[in-house]
Amino acid sequence: MPPTPRKRKAPPPEPRRRPPSHLEFRAPVDGAWYDARVTVQRSALRVMYEGFLEELDEWYDPAALAAASASARDVAALRARFHVRSTPLEDTQCRDLRAGALLCVSCALDGGDLKFYDAVLESVLPAAHETVDGKERCACRFTVRWSEGLRAGSREEVGVERVCCVQSSPVQDPVLLEFLDGETKLLGNVNEEMVSQEIGAVPAAEGGVPAGAPPGFHRKFGSTM
Secondary structure: OOOOOOOOOOOOOOOOOOOOOOEEEEOOOOOOEEEEEEEEEOOEEEEEEOOOOHHHOEEEEHHHHHHHOOOHHHHHHHHOOEEEOOEEOOOOOHHHOOOOOEEEEEEEOOOOOEEEEEEEEEEEEOOOOEEEOOEEEOOOEEEEEEOOOOOOOOEEEEOHHHEEEOOOOOOOOHHHHHHHHHHHHHOOOOOHHHHHOOOOOOOOOEOOOOOOOOOOOOEEOOOOO
C-alpha cells in the first residue's frame, strides 16, 4: 500500500485583533491620560492600561467602601478619571480652535517618556500651511498652559503633532457605567452633578486587598481618591 499522504498543516489562525479602546483613564500615579479598557471581576472594577503589563492594572474594590468611609464624592472622582478617547488635532482643524479650549497634549519627560496631560489653549500663532505629498500640513504654533503633570501651571508653545482634542461627548461604556451607577446608588443616590463640582483630583488610597486577589489588586475607594 502506498504511504498515507501527510496532511498539510493548517496555517496558524491570525491573532484576533481587539477593537481600539474608546476610553482614556487618568492614572492616579502620575495624572497622565492612557488608553484603557475596563471589566468587572470579583465585583471589583479592573482598569487595564493598553500596551502595559497587567501588573499595572488598577483595581477598585467596592468591598472597601465601608472600611474607607467612602462617599458618592469618591465614586464621582473615579468617574471623572474617565473620558472618551481624545482625537489628534487635524492639520485642517487649527482654525476651529479658540482660546480656553481643553486639550490633551503630549509632554516629553526626562528619560524619553512621552505622556499626555491636560492643558488649556491660550493662543494660536497662525502660520501659512504647506502642502506635502498632496496633503495640507499645519505650521501654526499653539501656546498652552499645563493643568496637570510636573509642568502644571507653566506655559509651552507646541506644534499640531502634539495636540489632541478632548471630546465633549459623555462616556458610554456599559460596563463602566453599570459599575459606577451601582456604587452611587449604593451610597444613597447622591446628586452627582452637585458632587462633581467639589471633586479634587488626588491619588487613590492603597489597601483593601481581599484574599486570593490577582496581582495588582491594590486600589480602593477612599477619601483620598
